[in-house]
Amino acid sequence: MILILEANVDEQSPIFQQLLTHLRGLSGIHFRVHQEQGAEQVLSEIYLIGDTKQLRIEDMEALPGVGRAIRVSREYRMLGRHNDDQRGNGFEYNGVRFSQDTLHVFAGLCAVDTHEHVEQMLRALQENGQVCTRMGAYKPRTSPYAFQGHGKSCLPWVFDLAGKYGIRVIAMEILHEAHMDEIREALEKTGHPTGVMLQIGTRNTQNFELLKAVGRQQELPVLLKRGFGITLEESLNAAEYLASEGNTKVVFGLRGMKTNLGDPHRNFVDFAQVPVVKRLTRMPVCIDPSHSVGSRDAGPDGIMDVFHVTAQGVVAGANMILVDFHPDPATALVDGPQALLLKELPWFLEDVRLARETYEERKLLATAQAPI
Ligand code: PEP
Numbered sequence: 001m002i003l004i005l006e007a008n009v010d011e012q013s014p015i016f017q018q019l020l021t022h023l024r025g026l027s028g029i030h031f032r033v034h035q036e037q038g039a040e041q042v043l044s045e046i047y048l049i050g051d052t053k054q055l056r057i058e059d060m061e062a063l064p065g066v067g068r069a070i071r072v073s074r075e076y077r078m079l080g081r082h083n084d085d086q087r088g089n090g091f092e093y094n095g096v097r098f099s100q101d102t103l104h105v106f107a108g109l110c111a112v113d114t115h116e117h118v119e120q121m122l123r124a125l126q127e128n129g130q131v132c133t134r135m136g137a138y139k140p141r142t143s144p145y146a147f148q149g150h151g152k153s154c155l156p157w158v159f160d161l162a163g164k165y166g167i168r169v170i171a172m173e174i175l176h177e178a179h180m181d182e183i184r185e186a187l188e189k190t191g192h193p194t195g196v197m198l199q200i201g202t203r204n205t206q207n208f209e210l211l212k213a214v215g216r217q218q219e220l221p222v223l224l225k226r227g228f229g230i231t232l233e234e235s236l237n238a239a240e241y242l243a244s245e246g247n248t249k250v251v252f253g254l255r256g257m258k259t260n261l262g263d264p265h266r267n268f269v270d271f272a273q274v275p276v277v278k279r280l281t282r283m284p285v286c287i288d289p290s291h292s293v294g295s296r297d298a299g300p301d302g303i304m305d306v307f308h309v310t311a312q313g314v315v316a317g318a319n320m321i322l323v324d325f326h327p328d329p330a331t332a333l334v335d336g337p338q339a340l341l342l343k344e345l346p347w348f349l350e351d352v353r354l355a356r357e358t359y360e361e362r363k364l365l366a367t368a369q370a371p372i
């Protein structure tokens with residue numbers, strides 16, 4: 001059960017203390033307090049865990065400071081949608097709003113390589129009105145002999161360049177909790193010229209200790225990618241690990257499943273599940289067409305598969321697109337064959353705009369139908 005407290009009932013207030021005293025007296029129930037600083041007010045929620053069947057909604061709503069009580073009808077207590085749950089969704093980070101209604105493109109380098117390439121990429125983004133990017137500093141590689149990413153040494157200059165070109169959010173994968181600390185330290189040292197969304201990659205979706213560590217901080221939002229060999233439900237539970245530790249600023253990423261049934265694509269494209277994730281949870285949904293498709297192959301219509309699957313995800317309501325670009329893919333240290341060229345950026349963005357417009361029209365069409 002979730003208790004949503006009245007606005008501005010903070011931990012110091014006597015009402016809050018009174019409420020906690022009451023909750024401590026309930027047998028077979030333990031609870032966890034979650035507080036979030038909204039734009040104007042502090043929002044507090046208390047998650048009751050255990051034998052909550054014995055509790056009546058009316059009784060809980062009558063407790064001091066409680067605005068509403070919601071019986072959790074499904075799994076994913078914190079990130080899920082529940083019956084009678086009118087809580088909003090999404091969050092704002094560094095001036096950018098992420099929700100199930102917004103759409104942001106994170107075009108950028110799979111892996112940071114040279115200063116010049118990063119600068120060319122960021123300049124192209126600014127010229128095309130973009131404020132988000134992807135930049136890999138820590139790379140999970142299949143072979144221990146392959147390039148592992150520049151790691152923390154590149155962070156200061158990447159952040160400074162991002163600030164110079166007006167980038168507000170960089171999606172950056174981490175493989176270990178120490179990487180999160182390195183990122184926060186570098187942001188601090190450079191004076192926060194930009195922001196970072198921590199990315200948990202598909203190989204770490206069920207690295208529960210990493211999830212808990214990342215969930216314990218609320219400063220940086222998280223992009224959690226689905227695991228490529230586990231069910232959607234298992235991946236959504238992984239997202240819940242982040243929230244249960246305190247960080248609800250979570251975006252869920254679809255990036256394809258590892259199976260030969262999707263050949264010749266690198267992974268079996270799973271963007272049909274965009275509406276499923278939006279229905280089951282309140283998380284914004286990201287698609288990664290580059291790691292799903294894995295090539296620059298095009299159809300006889302001259303449209304690359306990467307563009308086609310992006311459009312499919314956006315037409316279905318995706319909220320974020322992670323996509324690999326590179327100024328010179330032949331020299332890219334990671335994933336060059338799937339990178340789009342900088343001159344293709346305006347084309348890609350226009351294709352996304354068309355797909356998004358179609359999604360908006362499809363929503364209007366659905367709203368205009370008589371209820372069944
Ligand atoms: C990436 O985005 O660079 C990446 C490694 O993705 P994934 O975890 O989906 O393989």
Ligand code: MN
Pocket residue numbers: 110291334335
């Ligand atoms: Mn990659």
